[in-house]
Amino acid sequence: MANVTSMKSNAPDISRDSLLMLAREAREAAKSLALTSGETRTQAIYAIANEVTGRVSEILESNIKDMSAAQESGLSEAKLDRLSLDEKRLEGFVSALKEIAVLPDPLRVLASWERPNGLQIERMATPLGVIGMIYESRPGVTLDAACLCIKSGNGAILRGGSESFHSNRALHRCVVAGLEHAGLPRAAIALVPTRERRSVSEMLAGLDGCIDVIVPRGGRSLVELVWDKARVPVFGHLEGVCHVYVDKSARLDMACEIVVNSKLRRTGICGAAETLLVDSACAQEYVSALASTLREHGCEIRGDNRARQIYPDIKAATGEDWSKEYLDKIITLGVVDGVRGAIEHIAAYGSGHTESIVSEDADAVAQFFRNVDSAILLHNASTQFADGGELGMGAEIGIATGKFHARGPVGAEQLVGWKYLVRGSGQLRP
Amino acid sequence: MANVTSMKSNAPDISRDSLLMLAREAREAAKSLALTSGETRTQAIYAIANEVTGRVSEILESNIKDMSAAQESGLSEAKLDRLSLDEKRLEGFVSALKEIAVLPDPLRVLASWERPNGLQIERMATPLGVIGMIYESRPGVTLDAACLCIKSGNGAILRGGSESFHSNRALHRCVVAGLEHAGLPRAAIALVPTRERRSVSEMLAGLDGCIDVIVPRGGRSLVELVWDKARVPVFGHLEGVCHVYVDKSARLDMACEIVVNSKLRRTGICGAAETLLVDSACAQEYVSALASTLREHGCEIRGDNRARQIYPDIKAATGEDWSKEYLDKIITLGVVDGVRGAIEHIAAYGSGHTESIVSEDADAVAQFFRNVDSAILLHNASTQFADGGELGMGAEIGIATGKFHARGPVGAEQLVGWKYLVRGSGQLRP
Numbered sequence: 001m002a003n004v005t006s007m008k009s010n011a012p013d014i015s016r017d018s019l020l021m022l023a024r025e026a027r028e029a030a031k032s033l034a035l036t037s038g039e040t041r042t043q044a045i046y047a048i049a050n051e052v053t054g055r056v057s058e059i060l061e062s063n064i065k066d067m068s069a070a071q072e073s074g075l076s077e078a079k080l081d082r083l084s085l086d087e088k089r090l091e092g093f094v095s096a097l098k099e100i101a102v103l104p105d106p107l108r109v110l111a112s113w114e115r116p117n118g119l120q121i122e123r124m125a126t127p128l129g130v131i132g133m134i135y136e137s138r139p140g141v142t143l144d145a146a147c148l149c150i151k152s153g154n155g156a157i158l159r160g161g162s163e164s165f166h167s168n169r170a171l172h173r174c175v176v177a178g179l180e181h182a183g184l185p186r187a188a189i190a191l192v193p194t195r196e197r198r199s200v201s202e203m204l205a206g207l208d209g210c211i212d213v214i215v216p217r218g219g220r221s222l223v224e225l226v227w228d229k230a231r232v233p234v235f236g237h238l239e240g241v242c243h244v245y246v247d248k249s250a251r252l253d254m255a256c257e258i259v260v261n262s263k264l265r266r267t268g269i270c271g272a273a274e275t276l277l278v279d280s281a282c283a284q285e286y287v288s289a290l291a292s293t294l295r296e297h298g299c300e301i302r303g304d305n306r307a308r309q310i311y312p313d314i315k316a317a318t319g320e321d322w323s324k325e326y327l328d329k330i331i332t333l334g335v336v337d338g339v340r341g342a343i344e345h346i347a348a349y350g351s352g353h354t355e356s357i358v359s360e361d362a363d364a365v366a367q368f369f370r371n372v373d374s375a376i377l378l379h380n381a382s383t384q385f386a387d388g389g390e391l392g393m394g395a396e397i398g399i400a401t402g403k404f405h406a407r408g409p410v411g412a413e414q415l416v417g418w419k420y421l422v423r424g425s426g427q428l429r430p
Numbered sequence: 431m432a433n434v435t436s437m438k439s440n441a442p443d444i445s446r447d448s449l450l451m452l453a454r455e456a457r458e459a460a461k462s463l464a465l466t467s468g469e470t471r472t473q474a475i476y477a478i479a480n481e482v483t484g485r486v487s488e489i490l491e492s493n494i495k496d497m498s499a500a501q502e503s504g505l506s507e508a509k510l511d512r513l514s515l516d517e518k519r520l521e522g523f524v525s526a527l528k529e530i531a532v533l534p535d536p537l538r539v540l541a542s543w544e545r546p547n548g549l550q551i552e553r554m555a556t557p558l559g560v561i562g563m564i565y566e567s568r569p570g571v572t573l574d575a576a577c578l579c580i581k582s583g584n585g586a587i588l589r590g591g592s593e594s595f596h597s598n599r600a601l602h603r604c605v606v607a608g609l610e611h612a613g614l615p616r617a618a619i620a621l622v623p624t625r626e627r628r629s630v631s632e633m634l635a636g637l638d639g640c641i642d643v644i645v646p647r648g649g650r651s652l653v654e655l656v657w658d659k660a661r662v663p664v665f666g667h668l669e670g671v672c673h674v675y676v677d678k679s680a681r682l683d684m685a686c687e688i689v690v691n692s693k694l695r696r697t698g699i700c701g702a703a704e705t706l707l708v709d710s711a712c713a714q715e716y717v718s719a720l721a722s723t724l725r726e727h728g729c730e731i732r733g734d735n736r737a738r739q740i741y742p743d744i745k746a747a748t749g750e751d752w753s754k755e756y757l758d759k760i761i762t763l764g765v766v767d768g769v770r771g772a773i774e775h776i777a778a779y780g781s782g783h784t785e786s787i788v789s790e791d792a793d794a795v796a797q798f799f800r801n802v803d804s805a806i807l808l809h810n811a812s813t814q815f816a817d818g819g820e821l822g823m824g825a826e827i828g829i830a831t832g833k834f835h836a837r838g839p840v841g842a843e844q845l846v847g848w849k850y851l852v853r854g855s856g857q858l859r860p
Contacts, residue, residue, distance in 0.1 A: 035800060115822050119811060126803065233663075370465060373556065381549060392545050 014194040019202055022190050023157060023210035026130050029185035030155025034127045038105030040182055045101040045147045048178030049094045052143070055174060056090055062166035063139065070137070070163045078268060082138045083163055093143050096395050100144075106152045127153035129212035132203045133397070134226060136218035137161030142168045144395045145215070146175045146189045157211060159192040159199055161218070169193070200225070206232040215398045220325070235400045237375075239325040240270030240353040242383040245342035245368065246290065247359035248281035254380065255286065255358045256293045261382040262356060264297050268327050270399060271354050271386030275322065275332045277342045280306065283335045287311050291333060299329045306335035322349040339364045343371045350374060353399065354386035375399065444624040449632055452620050453587060453640035456560050459615035460585025464557045468535030470612055475531040475577045478608030479524045482573070485604060486520055492600035493569065500567070500593045508698060512568045513593055523573050526825050530574075536582045557583035559642035562633045563827070564656060566648035567591030572598045574825045575645070576605045576619045587641060589622040589629055591648070599623070630655070636662040645828045650755070665830040667805075669755040670700030670783035672813040675772035675798065676720065677789035678711035684810065685716065685788045686723045692786060692813040694727050698757050700829060701784050701806075701816030705752065705762045707772045710736065713765045717741050721763060729759045736765035752779040769794045773801045780804060783829065784816035805829065 014022075033041070052059065063085040070083055112122040131154050133145045142160055149156040160168040172191040179186050192199045203211060204226060216226040216236045223238055244262050246255045262273035276294075278286050287310040291301055302317035317332045322345075324332075336342045339357070346355055356378040357368040365379045376386050376399075388396025444452075463471070482489065493515040500513055542552040561584050563575045572590055579586040590598040602621040609616050622629045633641060634656060646656040646666045653668055674692050676685045692703035706724075708716050717740040721731055732747035747762045752775075754762075766772045769787070776785055786808040787798040795809045806816045806829075818826025 034803075113822060115820075119815065119821075121821055124799075369554075373464075385549065390545075391549075391551055392543060 014192065014199060016202060019192065019194075019199060020208055020210070022187075022192070023130070023207035025187040026155040026157055026190045027210045029188035030127065030130050030153075032185055033150070033155060033188045034107075034153045036153070036184060038107060040184065041105075041150050041153065042101050044150050044178050044182035044184050045097055046178075047181035048143070048147060048150075048175050049097040049101070051174035051177045051181075052090060052094050052097070052171070055170065056087060059090060059167065059170045059174075060085060060087070062170035065166040066137075066164055073163075075163060079137060079163070082136065083167070085139055085167060089140070093140050096140075096389070097143060097147050099389065100147045100151050100395055103151060130155040130157060130210055131397070132156075132207070132211035132214045132232070133158045134200055134203060134214065134216050134218070134222065135160055136222065137164035138217075139164050139167040139171055141217055142171045142191070143175070145397050146172075148395060148397045149189065150179070150184070155188045155190075157190045157192060157203065157207070159203060201229065204230045204232075217398055236398050237270065237351065237353055237400060239351050240272070240386070240399075241275065241323055241325050241349065241351040242271060242273045242353055242386070243275045243277055243342070243346050243350060243355045244273045244383060245277040245336070245339070245346075245355070245357045245359075246279060246282070246286055247339060247342075247357060247361060247364050248279040249361035249364060250279075250282070250286075250358040251360060252286060252289055256290060258356065258358050258380070258382050259290055260293060260297055262384055263294065263299060263331050264329065265382070265384045267329055269384065269387075270325075271384045272327065273331065273356070273383045274324065274326055275334065275345075275349070277334050277336045277345055278307070279339075280335050280337050280341070283307070283310055287333070287335065294331060297329075299331055301331055301333050303333040304335065307333045310335075323351075325351070339367050343368065346372055346374070354378070354383050356381060356383045444622065444629060446632060449622065449624075449629060450638055450640070452617075452622070453560070453637035455617040456585045456587055456620045457640040459618035460557065460560050460583075462615055463580070463585060463618045464537075464583045466583065466614060468537060470614065471535075471580050471583065472531050474580050474608050474612035474614050475527055476608075477611035478573070478577060478580075478605050479527040479531070481604035481607045481611075482520060482524050482527070482601070485600065486517060489520060489597065489600045489604075490515060490517070492596035495596040496567075496594055503593075505593060509567060509593070512566065513591075513597070515569060515597060519570070523570050526570075526819070527573060527577050529819065530577045530581050530825050533581060560585040560587060560640055561827070562586075562637070562641035562644045562662070563588045564630055564633060564644060564646050564648070564652065565590055566652065567593035568647070569594050569597040569601055571647055572601045572621070573605070575827050576602075578825060578827045579619065580609070580614070585618045585620075587620045587622060587633065587637070589633060631659065634660045634662075647828055666828050667700065667781065667783055667830060669781050670702070670816070670829075671705065671753055671755050671779065671781040672701060672703045672783055672816070673705045673707055673772070673776050673780060673785045674703045674813060675707040675766070675769070675776075675785070675787045675789075676709060676712070676716055677769060677772075677787060677791060677794050678709040679791035679794060680709075680712070680716075680788040681790060682716060682719055686720060688786065688788050688810070688812050689720055690723060690727055693724065693729060693761050694759065695812070695814045697759055699814065699817075700755075701814050702757065703761065703786070703813045704754065704756055705764065705775075705779070707764050707766045707775055708737070709769075710765050710767050710771070713737070713740055717763070717765065724761060727759075729761055731761055731763050733763040734765060737763045740765075753781075755781070769797050773798065776802055776804070784808070784813050786811060786813045 067084055070080055107125050110123040110125050114120045131149050133156055135141045142158055145156060145158060168191060175189050176186045179188060211232050213233045213235055214226055214230050216223045220239060223236060226234055227238060244259050259276055266272060287307055291311045294301055301314040302321050303314045304317055308314060308316060321332045336345050352374045354376040355372055355374050357365055358380055359365050369377050378385060497514055500510055537555050540553040540555050544550045561579050563586055565571045572588055575586060575588060598621060605619050606616045609618060641662050643663045643665055644656055644660050646653045650669060653666060656664055657668060674689050689706055696702060717737055721741045724731055731744040732751050733744045734747055738744060738746060751762045766775050782804045784806040785802055785804050787795055788810055789795050799807050808815060
């Protein structure tokens with residue numbers, strides 16, 4: 001489809017040379033951006049927010065061009081929805097930018113201590129350099145990514161989906177204007193002005209060392225391509241096969257609400273639950289209640305044998321089902337023997353992204369939190385909270401399931417990653 | 431040489447299958463190690479220290495085997511020195527282990543906060559998994575690496591230099607005994623029982639996903655091989671081309687002491703200075719004083735034209751000299767125009783490892799600390815402090831010049847690395 005639309009468009013293609021020049025300029029600009037004060041970087045983000053507010057009609061006109069081309073080319077409804085903009089969505093973008101603006105400056109002293117010999121030591125945060133952002137046709141990502149990079153003193157090379165070409169250009173004009181308004185180098189946040197796939201492979205090769213890390217955002221095929229071909233580090237995740245485990249101690253009403261929200265609030269996001277695990281000790285009652293609630297909400301269920309013995313009127317899950325990211329109104333349902341069974345199932349089929357335990361038993365929760373090695377673990381809360389903004393970290397540029405961080409002396413302190421432990425009391429994401 | 435000695439030895443070679451089995455056992459053992467308490471992991475390290483103290487003669491006998499084989503094979507003096515053990519060195523190892531033991535548990539809550547909706551969030555440190563350690567014939571690394579991994583709940587696969595084969599086996603027996611004494615799985619810290627190079631390439635391929643990160647320690651050829659061939663992340667650095675910049679505001683006596691210590695305390699370590707940069711504003715007086723002091727200590731000097739005009743009796747530095755890691759009694763000497771000139775020189779020729787500024791001018795120091803993007807920056811202190819133990823972080827498994835760390839939502843906070851800023855008052859490393 002990208003080709004179809006690009007043939008329709010009069011969008012300039014870009015030569016490898018001009019792509020490299022753009023990357024080198026971004027690298028140089030990022031170096032000076034790294035030396036600016038947190039106040040200046042914050043001002044730039046407010047200025048970008050103002051630009052968006054002041055150019056609503058210009059942005060929506062560009063979006064209409066993209067939408068009509070996308071409709072002609074027969075883009076799926078889901079993708080059209082992600083592509084489309086209206087005043088309300090733009091307002092949402094603006095408030096998201098303001099959330100980023102008010103975050104504390106990431107470029108600060110992270111720790112400091114003194115040695116017996118009088119040496120005083122600080123661990124100081126520094127930018128990574130230039131972030132290569134490769135994402136689908138979702139214009140809001142252009143603003144989020146740009147402002148998260150500005151906030152953290154990093155440059156960026158943005159390569160959005162072809163269908164969002166005009167919308168991204170309009171939003172990027174806001175970014176450039178905001179940078180200049182704050183006296184920051186406009187080249188620091190570059191938009192790849194092309195719809196050709198080739199620019200992606202050039203970015204994955206690191207553009208001559210100008211890209212320090214790649215962040216992919218989009219469908220599985222895109223992310224797989226990136227993991228497979230990237231010759232620079234990648235911040236991202238291949239898929240979110242997220243689990244909800246309902247323990248025998250769980251309150252059934254809470255369990256039903258959390259399962260429905262985890263699966264169905266939005267089925268297309270990586271934090272959507274794909275598998276429901278029920279404790280065999282409460283399966284007789286809970287499986288039927290949970291399954292019929294999901295059914296009432298129009299969700300297809302694929303169960304294992306133990307689940308189907310209790311609730312026969314559901315499809316049998318195949319081997320692949322248990323590790324599949326449906327991103328749809330489909331869920332696998334399995335019966336496991338207590339929290340240990342859940343831990344083993346998740347270790348076997350999970351993707352290390354996000355899992356939730358519904359339980360009133362502190363020991364079961366502690367065991368789950370200790371033994372499941374996923375990036376985000378929740379207790380009595382929806383997996384759909386798997387989102388930087390929802391965790392209070394400001395907007396996110398992506399969710400990484402990697403583990404690595406180390407600079408300077410790699411001692412025991414540097415040989416650890418982390419995971420987020422989220423304790424709730426039945427919160428649902430509105 | 432490795433082959434010569436291995437032909438002499440009756441060391442068993444290891445098949446790919448048994449290497450994989452060893453790796454899978456380490457991976458499984460690491461999972462249970464990850465769930466142990468900090469107290470238990472600390473006990474294991476004390477137990478290992480006791481084992482070393484109790485087996486001094488056994489260890490020294492094994493070392494004698496290695497030393498005689500190494501001497502026959504004509505190993506260099508420097509390498510023989512690194513290989514050799516005596517009671518004093520073993521005592522040093524033991525106290526190093528005790529320093530690791532008393533470190534706070536790295537597997538702790540790193541941060542915690544609450545959301546307006548009542549969600550309570552903790553960022554919890556987790557082990558990386560299994561560390562693949564590839565190092566030269568330096569037996570002490572076997573103990574350091576093993577205990578840093580145990581402290582942080584990680585498994586390890588240790589592949590030491592062939593010449594240290596018998597010494598490593600003896601020290602590894604202490605590690606295994608210590609693990610068992612603390613009730614921890616002995617397989618968590620594995621020693622590759624082979625002298626064949628092939629085991630290295632197998633490790634670089636990740637041993638079927640059993641290795642999460644590779645840490646290379648050794649000569650440039652080894653580290654280059656690792657960077658080039660590793661298919662798993664690497665914690666390390668290619669070289670330490672470290673600089674000392676002497677500002678016009680520097681106290682000359684302090685500058686002389688710091689330069690001599692930075693270059694000559696030990697020339698063979700990565701934190702040894704390789705280049706001395708002198709501010710043109712004080713060059714006339716300082717270049718001669720610094721150069722003659724270095725000369726008195728038997729250091730060869732290679733200077734740029736400006737340095738040689740002031741101090742003619744030194745070789746001219748070639749283009750390659752400025753980016754060379756001598757690891758020897760040789761230093762390049764250049765004259766630069768103030769701190770800005772030093773920053774530009776380091777950006778052009780440095781390796782991002784460690785740099786020191788000698789200065790009494792707070793603005794110059796601030797400019798240096800802000801603008802030089804190396805892992806470790808020092809003020810009025812020797813570059814030879816570039817060492818985890820010296821920075822108070824406990825022993826180190828290596829020094830990384832990479833920048834990456836991200837798990838969970840990658841927000842602005844996750845888009846930063848760090849550097850160490852060290853402020854001193856003329857400290858020399860004894």
